[in-house]
Each structure stands twice: as C-alpha cells, then as structure tokens.
Amino acid sequence: METSARHLLKESRTHGDEQHPFGMYWLNYGPGEHVIDCHWHEEAEIFYCMQGETLFQVDTDYFLVRAGEAVFVDGGDIHAAHAHGRDGCSFFSLVFDTNLLASANYDAVQEKLVLPLVERRGTFPRHIAGREPYESQLLQHIAAMMESCRQQPEGFEGAVKGRLYLMLADLAASGKRSSRMDSSRSESSKIERLKAVIAYIQHNYERQLRLSELAALIPMSEGHFSRFFKSMTRQSPMDYINSYRIRQAAELLREQERKISDIAMEVGYDNISYFIRVFRKVMHCSPSDFRKRLPSHDQ
Structure with a gap:
C-alpha cells in the first residue's frame, strides 16, 4: 500500500485494494x-x-x-x-x-x-x-x-x-452527529458546476484549454466564469490548470528514464522554458532539481 508523500489530484485512482481497503x-x-x-x-x-x-x-x-x-x-x-x-x-x-x-x-x-x-x-x-x-x-x-x-x-x-x-x-x-443531506439548492448548483469544470480540466489538461471553452461548460461569460472559479477555489482557472499539469509532471519525473522535454509535452507545454518557469513557481525548484531530490526508492 502506498505510504509516500505523494497525493495525486487525478482522483480516478484506486485507494487501496481488496486486501487493504x-x-x-x-x-x-x-x-x-x-x-x-x-x-x-x-x-x-x-x-x-x-x-x-x-x-x-x-x-x-x-x-x-x-x-x-x-x-x-x-x-x-x-x-x-x-x-x-x-x-x-x-x-x-x-x-x-x-x-x-x-x-x-x-x-x-x-x-x-x-x-x-x-x-x-x-x-x-x-x-x-x-x-x-x-x-x-x-x-x-x-x-x-x-x-x-x-x-x-x-x-x-x-x-x-x-x-x-x-x-x-x-x-x-x-448525540453530535452532523446531517449534510440537505444543502441549499444554490450551493449544490455551484458545487456541481465546479465539479464539471474540474473533471473537464483533468481529462483534457494535456492540450491547450481556452477560457471560453471552460466557461461554455457551465455556461457563463468568461468574466463571470473567472470570478466564479476563483471564488470557489482561490485560484484563477489558468493557475489551477498549471498547478494540475505540474503535479502530473512531478509524478512522471519519478521515471528516471523519461526526458524532461518529453514530460513537458505530455502534460501540455510545448515550450520547455515556460514549463520550467511554471514548474519552479509551483514546486519551488526546477524539474531537474526535483528529480535529484527524489528519495532513493523512487530512483
């Protein structure tokens, strides 16, 4: 069972198995x-x-x-x-x-x-x-x-x-159990809209995503969508996309044989310099430094 410090955001993963549920x-x-x-x-x-x-x-x-x-x-x-x-x-x-x-x-x-x-x-x-x-x-x-x-x-x-x-x-x-069966209709609507956008990002992060494309999912105007997304996540849509891409890249960097340039392309960056700049902003180090710091069992 996994006990590392990693925690993937792509939550289609299986947590445990039949023996370790x-x-x-x-x-x-x-x-x-x-x-x-x-x-x-x-x-x-x-x-x-x-x-x-x-x-x-x-x-x-x-x-x-x-x-x-x-x-x-x-x-x-x-x-x-x-x-x-x-x-x-x-x-x-x-x-x-x-x-x-x-x-x-x-x-x-x-x-x-x-x-x-x-x-x-x-x-x-x-x-x-x-x-x-x-x-x-x-x-x-x-x-x-x-x-x-x-x-x-x-x-x-x-x-x-x-x-x-x-x-x-x-x-x-x-006698202190909580009931969360009945959330307000407006709150439920906001949550379901956000889920739809996040799921779309997680299934399409490897290609270019436009703000208009995401806004159309709800649908909202681009300005309204940007305000809505940030109010719900405390990140702009592009910051969220970049953060998600970089965390997928961090997982791929554990595969030592993979080239950093190939990983950048795989997670949606066709400019290696921009990828390194964004990686450093999110992870506080360069991709190569991140790979060097991996524990020995990941190498």
Whole structure:
C-alpha cells in the first residue's frame, strides 16, 4: 500500500485494494508551498494535521486547521487546502470507501451507525478541533489509526477498521452527529458546476484549454466564469490548470528514464522554458532539481 508523500489530484485512482481497503498517505509541504488543489473522490477521507496549520476548504466551507486537529470529508465533497502562516505543514490522510464498514447482514451496526454515515444524515463534523470531549475522543482514535498505519504490524488493517467503528459509536453516543443531506439548492448548483469544470480540466489538461471553452461548460461569460472559479477555489482557472499539469509532471519525473522535454509535452507545454518557469513557481525548484531530490526508492 502506498505510504509516500505523494497525493495525486487525478482522483480516478484506486485507494487501496481488496486486501487493504483504504489508502494512507503522508503529505508534507514547505513554508508558503501550495498545498492541495480543489478535487474530489467517491471515498470518504480523514486528514490529521501533524504539524503547522492550513486553511482547509470543504465544498463552500473554510476553516483553519492546526496541528492536532482533523478534517472529515464525505465522499463526493470538493476539498482543498491553502497555505497559511509562515511555517510548513504535514498531514496524515486516510481514504476509505464507506462500504469497508458494511455488515455482512443488515444488523444494528449497519442500521444505526453505517447507513447514517453513508447517507450523510449521521456523519462526522467536518472540522474536528478537540474543543469538546467527543471531539477529543475522535482525535485519539485518528492518532491511533495513524500510528497503526505507520508501523503496520500484522493485522493492522483490522485495527484501522475497528477504530472507525469506535469513532462511529462514540459519535452516536455523543448525540453530535452532523446531517449534510440537505444543502441549499444554490450551493449544490455551484458545487456541481465546479465539479464539471474540474473533471473537464483533468481529462483534457494535456492540450491547450481556452477560457471560453471552460466557461461554455457551465455556461457563463468568461468574466463571470473567472470570478466564479476563483471564488470557489482561490485560484484563477489558468493557475489551477498549471498547478494540475505540474503535479502530473512531478509524478512522471519519478521515471528516471523519461526526458524532461518529453514530460513537458505530455502534460501540455510545448515550450520547455515556460514549463520550467511554471514548474519552479509551483514546486519551488526546477524539474531537474526535483528529480535529484527524489528519495532513493523512487530512483
């Protein structure tokens, strides 16, 4: 199972497999470094902030997340993280399909705990800050799951699954479950429009994309679309496209035999000098320096 600091934005990827039904990731960002672009996936996700702080976005909600706090993202929710403060930040992320928790038979666990989570009528708070006793309990479970994933003793998958059940039980006992079944019609419309644009970008990033082409998807005028996109993602459309392309390039750079010029072309840049300039802006180093800094197991 992957435990690297990589976290692809193209979320058609599979998180885990049948034997390891969840994905686990350690994400590290330097001071002022761009954190996580707007994206979504069908699985639920738990972020645990280990160091620093960041401004987190889930759908249209924004909140500051500090070390020792966590974020819960329901499947299908758009989410992003934006740099905040002078220090870097690091996260542990657990991505899992809620079907992981399904009972073999329809029992009380399925009815009272799992189904409300799946249907979003009895789910976790988005920001778990530890201000109340039940939140502190949830954070203790998340920290224990992180440690199990780090050490990976025999049977650790059961420990992770068990902790998720305990989190659901503690949440239900607290009477503090959140319902996110009924978001406002206007908010839902905004989110679905943004999803359509992001999906289009992720499927067509390797070729030239015009602002008019993206605006027509919604549809909006180019000016209205630019304002809408930035209000939802805190990035201009072109900044988002460049960031997505560069992060795809960063993954390809791990293949040592690939030429940098070929990678630039593959992710949508026909000018190598411009590619290097954009790469440096996003990653704070040149493509060749990025490749040199890769851990030995990636080389």
